[in-house]
Amino acid sequence: MYQSLAWATSLVVMAVVAIVFLYFVASSRTRADDGAHTASARWRSGIFWGLSIAFVPLIGYSLVDMPYPLPGNASANPIVVQAVGRQWSWTLSQDHFPAGRTIEFHVTADDVNHGFGIYDDHLRLVTQTQAMPGYTNILRHTFATPGTYRVLCLEYCGLAHYAMMTQFTVEAASVAQSPEVRHD
Amino acid sequence: MTDTTTVARATPEVRLYAALTGIVLLLLMLFGVLMRLAQSEWMTIGPDRFYQLMTAHGIGMVAIATLGGSAVLWHFLGQHVALRRGAAIANLAFFLAGVAVVLWSIFAGGFAGAWTFLYPLPAHPMGMWTRGAAAGYLVGVLLVGVGMLVFFLETTRAILQRYGSFAVALGWKMLRSGDKRDAPPPAVLAGTVVSIANLLAVFAGAAILTMMLINLYLPQFAISALLAKNLIYFFGHVAINATIYMAVIAVYEILPRYTGHPWGVYRAFVLAWNATLLMVLVVYPHHLLMDFAMPLWAVIMGQVVSYTSSLPVLAVTLVGTLANIHRSGIRWDLTSGLLVLSIFGWSAGIVPAVIDGTIAINQVMHNTLWVPGHFHFYLLIGCVAMILAFINWLSHEQAPARFGVLQGGLFWLYALSALGFVLMFLYSGHASVPRRFAVHLPEWQGYDRIASGFALLVLAAATLIVLPAVLRIAGGRGSGARAAGT
Ligand code: HEM
Ligand SMILES: [Cu+2]
């Protein structure tokens, strides 16, 4: 889960930074002769370039997983759902989906910017895209787990921004095979 | 102390900037505390009031951090180039006029479009504010922008007058010749980078503010929502980053007085500042990673650059700070403590920021409290710590005052409560709590309450640091001057 990964990584790296600072603060109390200080000017450059080089593979790795609807990740037979936000409600063209099928949300807004954020029943943010007037953002997602999902607004849109919610249901695949489910 | 550099006495305008920054900072922190208390349901604040406070806190903090950073820049740049006082006064006048109009639009007119006034929200208030209030907000921000224009045109003019060209002031001459004597002082290098970046930001900001003003009264003059977003985030991103790039001059200039080692301007340092100038201008699309309508190349650039743009200046400053204090026999007091803390806050705060700049992670963290989490980290523990250090230093007759028990306690109170406060934002973001929610679901209020406690302590510590310092400055004592430490 990306959230836990982000939190754990941040804590570890921030703790390392803190320890480095505490070490240098502790070392700062005694004064060395000036020769030692010239030497430290030399490792200064070393650390700088080391830090810089360490970043390059990180950047590359970070681009591996992209949420955008690229031709490569198009699904053969998605269920297309129109999602429209307005101050302060959501309209979904349907609100029951089968688990395991790719759902393609076509997200837009009538008035101002909104954010289309999908939360699972543990209130965990699953995925999101912006809902903008004049643009349609395509968000693809395949729900693995059945349950009740909530849509929260994730872009500030005025007085009732915090209350702009709706929900939909993801049903186990067998239920979803029933004929009333529309296949676009 | 071995350092014997004598500094010019702080000018009245610098003292005024510093004192004003301190006081307004406390007021805006109080607004922040109120928001946290409301989310905790420890205090009843209606959503309309909450969003007014949020708007005032956001725009106010960006503006006051700019003013505080400008004080640092003006003070130290002024020791190398001939600045004309009139520009600083004019900037302050525009600033105060703009702030008055903005405050009126928010608290009398009800404007609550958030400090980012994302188009077209100001024109869609749903009865929450009037058109006049929206216009007032845009005009007020424009006025502050005009002040910045005057201020940074003056710093640019003075730098060019003294150094002849950007090539010298940006250190290119030193890069070519390799001669340390060609190196610009850190305040000049940073000042040049900030002046150029902020002038560009002001132009972009003025463009979108004007367009939106016209649109308010002539709705048929429509703007692309995506273009508006690009312009607003360009302006906002550069302006907020520039506050750190100005305030950090306090570290370059004051810390050496405590350690007795001058701040070295070496090749990597010059390169880093030049790289940052370039990158700060192209990084802003990282705010738009969830705008799938953005061209793919732009968001990838946004991500790559947000990884790298933070790095150069931060890395040279981080390494430079550690090298500067290492076995230096530094004298610790509130000023030097806050300066070193600020570099910790900036360095550590960049970590969650960079992580959030990763597209796959942004997908599930964007617009959660993770975002205020990382920017409060490097603004509260980074930028504001630099500014507090500057104010405190300015207020003292002699630079190093001994770190008594009281001062030590105050320092750790500020550092630890601020750390607790920002970690609660980050923790809530990791738990998917959205940002900018006036009312929080019961599941989230536990985090809010812990954060409220920390927030109150931050406010208390900041008050105990700022008030005595401002009183000393107002009383005409202290100069941040004389021969430091002699
Ligand atoms: C005691 C110190 C502070 C407290 C208690 C505080 C509290 C808050 C709170 C509760 C929010 C709204 C979070 C949400 O989205 O739910 C917020 C937003 C914000 N804060 Fe602070 N803050 C503090 C200091 C600062 C400082 C020092 C700065 C900048 C220099 C700053 C800049 C901002 C900005 C730009 C926002 C975004 C407003 C928006 O979302 O429109 N804050 N703060
Ligand atoms: Cu909305």
Ligand SMILES: [Cu+2]
């Ligand atoms: Cu909203």
